[in-house]
Amino acid sequence: MGIEIRVRAATEADVPRLAEIYNHYIVTTPATFDIEPYTVAERLEWFAHYAPAGPHRVLVAESEGVVLGSAWSSSFRPKRAYETTVETSIYCAPEATGRGIGTLLYAALFEALAGEGLHRAVAGITLPNEASVAIHERFGFRRVALLSEVGRKFGRYWDVAWFEREL
Numbered sequence: 001m002g003i004e005i006r007v008r009a010a011t012e013a014d015v016p017r018l019a020e021i022y023n024h025y026i027v028t029t030p031a032t033f034d035i036e037p038y039t040v041a042e043r044l045e046w047f048a049h050y051a052p053a054g055p056h057r058v059l060v061a062e063s064e065g066v067v068l069g070s071a072w073s074s075s076f077r078p079k080r081a082y083e084t085t086v087e088t089s090i091y092c093a094p095e096a097t098g099r100g101i102g103t104l105l106y107a108a109l110f111e112a113l114a115g116e117g118l119h120r121a122v123a124g125i126t127l128p129n130e131a132s133v134a135i136h137e138r139f140g141f142r143r144v145a146l147l148s149e150v151g152r153k154f155g156r157y158w159d160v161a162w163f164e165r166e167l
């Protein structure tokens with residue numbers, strides 16, 4: 001690669017770029033079941049649920065001042081007994097996939113989460129998504145469930161595989 005990639009906590013100033021990356025996948029792939037792209041204002045509301053410390057964080061990977069990807073940990077479900085579980089997500093800019101940036105992001109995210117008293121991480125992957133399955137398995141997730149045809153996007157149904165790992 002040769003170019004230095006830095007992983008750090010996201011700030012509000014990153015949100016327009018994060019929206020741009022995520023909106024690309026909303027519009028072009030079933031990876032997320034959002035259908036409409038977000039405005040920056042909507043994504044700022046989303047970002048308000050995260051903090052630089054604690055269980056719910058957004059990290060970005062940056063190279064020469066350009067954000068190339070992001071990973072975050074969020075509340076799995078709102079009921080309090082789920083507080084020791086997080087759902088993790090990861091999206092690299094389309095021009096920056098397959099270069100190890102996702103691996104850097106997830107390594108930093110799970111390192112950051114290690115001291116937060118969490119017990120499980122879960123991730124839902126719309127199938128097929130070879131790269132996402134590969135990176136989750138690399139980070140110790142194993143597939144525990146397949147929900148069939150639970151999402152409808154682009155005029156067809158999609159299966160979602162659920163993965164989990166210990167923290």
Ligand SMILES: CC(C)(COP(=O)(O)OP(=O)(O)OC[C@H]1O[C@@H](n2cnc3c(N)ncnc32)[C@H](O)[C@@H]1OP(=O)(O)O)[C@@H](O)C(=O)NCCC(=O)NCCS
Nearest residue numbers: 031091092097098099100101102103130131132134135138
């Ligand atoms: C999924 C994603 C985050 C992985 O990050 P990445 O930077 O591309 O992945 P890396 O280069 O760090 O590689 C991680 C693993 O994925 C594999 N991989 C990467 N791209 C791949 C591809 N196109 N097809 C198959 N495997 C792939 C790598 O070989 C590597 O596997 P290994 O650890 O067994 O060697 C990234 O590809 C991405 O943003 N994809 C589009 C958005 C998306 O689908 N997000 C996940 C939603 S659930």
